[in-house]
Amino acid sequence: xxxxxxxxxxxxxxxxxGPYEVLSRMPNTRVKFVGKQVGPVKxxxxxxxxVADYSITDVRKPDILVIPGGxxxxxxxxxxxxxxxxxxxxxxxxWTTSVCTGSLVLASTGILKGQExxxxxxxxxxxKALGASAVSKRVVKSGKIVTSAGVxxxxxxxxxLSAWIGGEDLAKKIQLSMEYDPQPPFDAGTPAKAxxxxxxxxxxx
Amino acid sequence: xxxxxxxxxxxxxxxxxGPYEVLSRMPNTRVKFVGKQVGPVKxxxxxxxxVADYSITDVRKPDILVIPGGxxxxxxxxxxxxxxxxxxxxxxxxWTTSVCTGSLVLASTGILKGQExxxxxxxxxxxKALGASAVSKRVVKSGKIVTSAGVxxxxxxxxxLSAWIGGEDLAKKIQLSMEYDPQPPFDAGTPAKAxxxxxxxxxxx
Numbered sequence: 001x002x003x004x005x006x007x008x009x010x011x012x013x014x015x016x017x018g019p020y021e022v023l024s025r026m027p028n029t030r031v032k033f034v035g036k037q038v039g040p041v042k043x044x045x046x047x048x049x050x051v052a053d054y055s056i057t058d059v060r061k062p063d064i065l066v067i068p069g070g071x072x073x074x075x076x077x078x079x080x081x082x083x084x085x086x087x088x089x090x091x092x093x094x095w096t097t098s099v100c101t102g103s104l105v106l107a108s109t110g111i112l113k114g115q116e117x118x119x120x121x122x123x124x125x126x127x128k129a130l131g132a133s134a135v136s137k138r139v140v141k142s143g144k145i146v147t148s149a150g151v152x153x154x155x156x157x158x159x160x161l162s163a164w165i166g167g168e169d170l171a172k173k174i175q176l177s178m179e180y181d182p183q184p185p186f187d188a189g190t191p192a193k194a195x196x197x198x199x200x201x202x203x204x205x
Numbered sequence: 206x207x208x209x210x211x212x213x214x215x216x217x218x219x220x221x222x223g224p225y226e227v228l229s230r231m232p233n234t235r236v237k238f239v240g241k242q243v244g245p246v247k248x249x250x251x252x253x254x255x256v257a258d259y260s261i262t263d264v265r266k267p268d269i270l271v272i273p274g275g276x277x278x279x280x281x282x283x284x285x286x287x288x289x290x291x292x293x294x295x296x297x298x299x300w301t302t303s304v305c306t307g308s309l310v311l312a313s314t315g316i317l318k319g320q321e322x323x324x325x326x327x328x329x330x331x332x333k334a335l336g337a338s339a340v341s342k343r344v345v346k347s348g349k350i351v352t353s354a355g356v357x358x359x360x361x362x363x364x365x366l367s368a369w370i371g372g373e374d375l376a377k378k379i380q381l382s383m384e385y386d387p388q389p390p391f392d393a394g395t396p397a398k399a400x401x402x403x404x405x406x407x408x409x410x
Contacts, residue, residue, distance in 0.1 A: 014226040014383065017253070021219040021356065024250050031252040040245075040256055045229050047236040048222070051245055051254035100384075121384060138388045150384030151226065155357070160390045172393035173406045178219070179305075179326060179355030181394025182387035183343045185365045188377035189386025201378045 001028060001165075004062035004089065006082070006102075007035045007052040010072020013043045014151050015099040016050065019066050022158035025174045026166055034059045036082055044070045056085040061092045064161070068154070069100030069120060077108040087111070095161060096145050099154035103147040107132050115142040120150035121191055122202070152189075155180065206233060206370075209267035209294065211287070211307075212240045212257040215277020218248045219356050220304040221255065224271050227363035230379045231371055239264045241287055249275045261290040266297045269366070273359070274305030274325060282313040292316070300366060301350050304359035308352040312337050320347040325355035326396055327407070357394075360385065 003023050005016050016033070024031045035041055035052025042049055067086065076082050087109045090096045098106050103119040106112050107130035117132040118124070118140045128134040139148050139157045148157035159180070163171035188194035208228050210221050221238070229236045240246055240257025247254055272291065281287050292314045295301045303311050308324040311317050312335035322337040323329070323345045333339040344353045344362045353362035364385070368376035393399035 012226070013222050017218050017222040020253060021217070024252050031250075033253060045236075047229050048225060048238060049256035049258060051256065053254060138386065149386075150382075152360070152383045152385040152387065156388050156390065163390060168391065169403060169406065172391050172399055172403045175389060175391060175393045176396065176399040176403055177355075177407055178357050179394055180357040180387075180389055181343065181354075181398065182357065182385075182389065183361050184380060184385055184387065185361065185368060186373065186377050186380055188380045189384055191381065193386065194377055194381040198374060198377045198381055201374065202382055 001026065001030070001064065002062045003029060003031045003064040003066065004034045004059045005031060005066040006068065007033050007041045007050060008072045008076050009042055010044050010070050010075070011041065011068050012070035012100060012151055013048050013050065015068030015070060015102065015154055016066070018152060018154035019097070019099060019158035021178060022155060022162060022174055023064065025177060026162055026170065032059055032062070036079070044072065056082065060088070062089060063093060064095045065089050065093050065097065067098040067102035067105050069098070069102040069104070073101040073105050076105050083109050094144065097157060097161065098147045099157065100150045103127055103132070104130060106145070106147070111145065115145060116140050117142060117145070117147040118149050119147065206231065206235070206269065207267045208234060208236045208269040208271065209239045209264045210236060210271040211273065212238050212246045212255060213277045213281050214247055215249050215275050215280070216246065216273050217275035217305060217356055218253050218255065220273030220275060220307065220359055221271070223357060223359035224302070224304060224363040226383060227360060227367060227379055228269065230382060231367055231375065237264055237267070241284070249277065261287065265293070267294060268298060269300045270294050270298050270302065272303040272307035272310050274303070274307040274309070278306040278310050281310050288314050299349065302362060302366065303352045304362065305355045308332055308337070309335060311350070311352070316350065320350060321345050322347060322350070322352040323354050324352065
């Protein structure tokens with residue numbers, strides 16, 4: 001199974017590495033990091049560099065497409081060459097997926113028109129404005145399109161995907177191999193759980 | 206605050222990127238990916254390339270050291286030049302931390318002698334053999350040394366660290382910005398929770 005993860009300048013690293021870490025553990029799977037061009041890509045905060053070993057002209061028909069988010073998605077949403085690639089890949093993909101604001105890229109191609117989808121909680125209105133039926137959920141399946149919420153949600157999405165592809169035992173094996181038994185020290189992962197004070201700290205940034 | 210994350214061939218990507226994603230969101234923080242040499246580093250499955258923008262001779266006194274794991278840790282444990290760097294950095298660090306089998310590298314320097322520490326569940330015996338008091342916990346604090354369990358545990362460790370450094374509200378803000386509201390589709394993140402059948406799938410691999 002060939003999996004393409006799109007890389008671009010200004011990507012949020014965990015959006016890409018979360019699903020990669022899960023999906024690369026499936027049997028007979030090859031994950032390819034795909035950029036507009038081959039080469040190193042700086043993440044959103046410029047502190048991390050991940051390499052696109054493949055370009056969009058190298059990888060035409062992956063079985064699974066993963067589109068991560070990050071502020072760099074704003075540029076990708078306007079890049080006709082990448083959008084055409086996404087549309088083309090989606091025509092033959094088994095699964096088309098996104099993490100965080102990666103769903104805004106999917107929406108920009110028209111793929112999400114009228115479809116239930118999700119994104120980072122700060123971007124739900126923008127996703128709606130792009131024609132999707134935006135819902136506040138961790139993972140949303142709409143046919144073969146699977147979108148997930150902000151940053152860390154890509155791990156949950158990929159585990160769910162691995163179960164759909166290879167069965168529950170495979171997903172559990174992957175979960176155990178990653179020791180994914182999350183124990184965040186606080187319960188502040190959604191706006192409702194974090195409360196107004198913390199939400200304001202982000203909105204007034 | 207300067208944070209050094211060690212990179213090496215055969216690293217597990219999420220071990221490094223989990224803590225990076227959390228810690229880079231602290232104010233006035235610079236995360237530096239540090240290799241024995243500057244340059245691209247292939248991860249454990251060869252499918253991902255992360256770049257070490259700095260070498261161990263460039264970064265001598267980071268405030269926080271993060272040592273990720275992966276099968277490549279086996280070589281690092283025998284690399285005297287890296288072990289001496291770890292020891293030297295530990296002398297002036299505010300926090301010395303590890304994810305997954307990164308604690309085996311810490312233990313190889315003697316730093317963990319008699320100290321409570323943890324690692325990936327498959328490596329607890331090895332950690333004990335290296336002189337640490339190995340415990341099966343998600344995150345273990347022993348003075349300024351903080352070790353965490355396998356792969357995904359680095360996210361929880363880093364959130365806890367951000368709270369110790371900047372207070373609970375900062376940690377909650379980071380958690381919300383990453384939308385870290387984990388909802389794994391299964392409850393199989395530890396050997397006990399996954400059960401014998403799944404554990405055997407990994408042990409008999």
